[in-house]
Amino acid sequence: MSHRKKAMLKIVILGDSGVGKTSLIRQYVDNKFSTQYKATIGADFFNRELQVDDHTVKMQLWDTAGQERFQSLGVAFYRGADCCVLVYDVNNPKSFEALKAWRDEFLVQANPRDPETFPFVVVGNKVDIEDNNKRVSTKRAQAFCRANGNMPYFETSAKEAIGVEAAFEVIARNALSQAESEDYNEDFTDAINIHLDSDKSPCMC
Amino acid sequence: MDGLTHRPTQNPDHSVPPLETGLNDIDISYDSGSEHDDNLDEDTSNLEVFLSQEKHFFILSTAGKPIYSLHGDDNMIMSYMGVLLTIISFFQGQSHDTDNSDQLRSFTAGNSLFVASYEDPLILVAISKRGESEQQLRNQIDVLYTQILSTLTKSQISRVFKGRTNFDLRRLLGGTEKFLTALTREICKGSPPILLSALECAKLPRTIREKITTILLSHKSPSLLYGLVVSDSRLVSVIRPRKHSLHPPDLLLLFNMIFHTTAFRDGEEHWVPICLPKFNSTGFLYAHIFQFSKNSVLVLISADKDAFFELRTVKDNILKSLRRDNLIKPIELAVNNGFSFRTIDIPVPHIRHFLYKSKLDVQFIMPNIEPHFFPTTSSRKALMGYYHKLHAMVHAKNGGKLKMVYFTKGSATFFGCDSPTFELYFATGPDTTKAILTLSVRAILAWVSKNKERLFIMGGGVF
Ligand SMILES: Nc1nc2c(ncn2[C@@H]2O[C@H](COP(=O)(O)OP(=O)(O)OP(=O)(O)O)[C@@H](O)[C@H]2O)c(=O)[nH]1
Ligand SMILES: [Mg+2]
Numbered sequence: 017m018s019h020r021k022k023a024m025l026k027i028v029i030l031g032d033s034g035v036g037k038t039s040l041i042r043q044y045v046d047n048k049f050s051t052q053y054k055a056t057i058g059a060d061f062f063n064r065e066l067q068v069d070d071h072t073v074k075m076q077l078w079d080t081a082g083q084e085r086f087q088s089l090g091v092a093f094y095r096g097a098d099c100c101v102l103v104y105d106v107n108n109p110k111s112f113e114a115l116k117a118w119r120d121e122f123l124v125q126a127n128p129r130d131p132e133t134f135p136f137v138v139v140g141n142k143v144d145i146e147d148n149n150k151r152v153s154t155k156r157a158q159a160f161c162r163a164n165g166n167m168p169y170f171e172t173s174a175k176e177a178i179g180v181e182a183a184f185e186v187i188a189r190n191a192l193s194q195a196e197s198e199d200y201n202e203d204f205t206d207a208i209n210i211h212l213d214s215d216k217s218p219c220m221c
Numbered sequence: 222m223d224g225l226t227h228r229p230t231q232n233p234d235h236s237v238p239p240l241e242t243g244l245n246d247i248d249i250s251y252d253s254g255s256e257h258d259d260n261l262d263e264d265t266s267n268l269e270v271f272l273s274q275e276k277h278f279f280i281l282s283t284a285g286k287p288i289y290s291l292h293g294d295d296n297m298i299m300s301y302m303g304v305l306l307t308i309i310s311f312f313q314g315q316s317h318d319t320d321n322s323d324q325l326r327s328f329t330a331g332n333s334l335f336v337a338s339y340e341d342p343l344i345l346v347a348i349s350k351r352g353e354s355e356q357q358l359r360n361q362i363d364v365l366y367t368q369i370l371s372t373l374t375k376s377q378i379s380r381v382f383k384g385r386t387n388f389d390l391r392r393l394l395g396g397t398e399k400f401l402t403a404l405t406r407e408i409c410k411g412s413p414p415i416l417l418s419a420l421e422c423a424k425l426p427r428t429i430r431e432k433i434t435t436i437l438l439s440h441k442s443p444s445l446l447y448g449l450v451v452s453d454s455r456l457v458s459v460i461r462p463r464k465h466s467l468h469p470p471d472l473l474l475l476f477n478m479i480f481h482t483t484a485f486r487d488g489e490e491h492w493v494p495i496c497l498p499k500f501n502s503t504g505f506l507y508a509h510i511f512q513f514s515k516n517s518v519l520v521l522i523s524a525d526k527d528a529f530f531e532l533r534t535v536k537d538n539i540l541k542s543l544r545r546d547n548l549i550k551p552i553e554l555a556v557n558n559g560f561s562f563r564t565i566d567i568p569v570p571h572i573r574h575f576l577y578k579s580k581l582d583v584q585f586i587m588p589n590i591e592p593h594f595f596p597t598t599s600s601r602k603a604l605m606g607y608y609h610k611l612h613a614m615v616h617a618k619n620g621g622k623l624k625m626v627y628f629t630k631g632s633a634t635f636f637g638c639d640s641p642t643f644e645l646y647f648a649t650g651p652d653t654t655k656a657i658l659t660l661s662v663r664a665i666l667a668w669v670s671k672n673k674e675r676l677f678i679m680g681g682g683v684f
Contacts, residue, residue: 022295023389024286024287024295024299024389024391026284026285026286026387058307059303059307061299061300061301061303061304062300063295063296063299063300065296074295074296074299076285076286076299076300076302076303078285078303091310092283092285092306092307092309092310093307093310095283095284095285095386096282096283096284096285096286096386096387096388097284097387098387129384129385194387195387195389
């Protein structure tokens with residue numbers, strides 16, 4: 017653990033089951049894609065390092081299961097996140113309509129200091145699948161994002177590696193500014209007031 | 222998530238592991254060269270090596286961000302911390318209590334014992350295959366926690382995490398990770414002071430120690446809180462105000478920083494803010510640290526951060542007097558090259574090594590580890606492993622009866638006992654009878670009692 021100058025960012029990825037959360041991360045981290053669906057159970061953890069301007073950031077990607085809410089894990093999962101990624105499948109309107117609930121759930125559980133400015137990024141995945149008349153239009157998705165705190169919006173394909181790098185770059189950037197937004201007071205002035213004849217029971221020496 | 226199927230132990234206080242666990246195949250891979258602080262992780266960057274380690278320590282924030290890990294590189298531990306947090310939160314999720322009573326405290330998986338400790342906003346975890354008891358591991362992680370407090374203070378940690386659960390504490394720990402590494406290295410060697418939570422004193426003739434203490438007292442200045450002479454991690458002399466004591470866990474940290482890293486032993490004067498958490502975890506004291514001979518260091522502690530020049534004068538005066546009275550040489554002789562005293566100097570046949578802790582003084586003594594009994598690093602580490610086992614056995618809460626234990630292992634018999642005033646552990650010849658063991662105990666106690674004033678610091682200098 018000698019790379020202490022690198023910012024460590026916690027990124028939570030939420031969305032309905034099957035929308036491609038795990039696939040997006042795998043594509044981003046390993047450049048791999050599988051057509052086989054293996055539901056995530058509980059959670060999985062991935063990392064990737066990235067250069068953002070003059071910072072090297074380490075992204076800790078928390079991949080959650082869409083199938084169940086795993087409510088007993090909720091708080092721990094969301095606590096201290098630097099960015100939350102909301103994923104839906106552009107060919108599945110239901111998964112799009114669920115985004116609001118995922119967002120609300122995150123805000124309740126994570127309880128960030130300033131919910132208004134907490135960074136979310138919305139990702140519409142599986143754009144490689146053509147001719148689908150149920151498809152959620154880009155316009156509709158953008159309108160939703162604008163209405164909910166101006167969330168950045170990306171369309172991706174984990175399968176064809178379209179838009180994935182671009183989405184995660186913005187995710188990293190926004191996470192980094194969240195991590196560094198709240199300045200802490202780094203002074204070491206906690207002095208102790210010693211009264212040499214106060215009443216304290218001695219223990220040794 | 223295999224981890225989710227583990228249950229917490231039913232009775233966390235009674236978890237002495239099976240006796241044979243892990244003591245025979247003791248790993249010595251990180252036992253060498255305590256000066257090379259940063260090399261520890263080099264060979265642990267692949268997952269197999271990481272998972273095969275005998276001991277792990279993890280410190281993470283409640284958000285799952287890594288703060289410290291003994292092994293592994295960031296990429297490995299980042300995921301691992303997530304898994305740990307998941308396991309821990311799974312059990313937290315089961316209860317709505319706020320009093321922490323239902324938190325996962327420990328479980329075993331295979332031959333690994335897992336112990337977690339919650340010091341909000343930090344989580345500390347120890348995992349060991351070496352057969353220590355839960356209490357011993359808990360004590361080890363408490364030492365690491367105390368080290369973090371001594372760098373940052375409890376108030377500062379609470380402050381930075383307040384409303385910022387995403388805070389990356391490594392930003393504040395900066396270069397002090399080497400102190401944690403030095404501590405974990407000592408723990409992995411089986412450090413007796415950490416096992417016994419006691420200080421070791423340098424064995425010195427009473428008159429010499431008295432002279433040193435008198436010199437310290439005579440140069441005391443208004444803002445001086447504590448003054449210590451320490452030689453090779455062993456306390457030589459201490460002075461303190463009547464109303465303020467020094468706590469051994471605090472001194473263990475101080476000694477660790479001074480003697481198990483190279484940070485302060487360069488012949489320069491050091492002026493460092495340090496929190497002594499058992500004394501006061503909310504603020505800093507300031508320590509003037511100066512190595513004045515090969516193994517020996519003078520530590521002057523004040524609550525006033527502007528007292529540097531005052532304490533520098535105190536230091537100059539103390540050293541002048543120590544030199545004038547030819548006291549530096551006896552101090553160095555007492556600890557020369559790790560030398561303590563020898564088992565052949567005490568009239569107890571067959572004794573190979575022992576630990577004696579005086580509970581009242583919170584101090585312990587031990588003779589040299591003789592190379593003809595313990596020729597290799599692994600045999601020395603095995604000895605410490607047996608001490609841990611004995612210690613766990615006499616401290617196990619099984620009706621409060623078992624206060625004296627012994628067993629034969631290979632070519633040695635190991636004995637341990639716990640009394641209201643002392644603890645004694647030793648290694649002696651194989652198949653020693655109970656009668657002989659009893660004689661040995663009596664002989665050691667008699668020798669300790671006869672030499673008490675040379676072996677222990679009784680009270681120190683008080684002003
Ligand atoms: N055509 C196409 N299929 C995709 C894409 N992304 C994911 N898939 C497929 O969708 C299915 C589900 O993907 P996952 O990544 O496992 O979905 P998930 O969101 O992690 O699901 P849960 O773990 O159950 O929450 C898999 O069969 C993937 O192969 C994509 O961009 N295009
Ligand atoms: Mg998944």
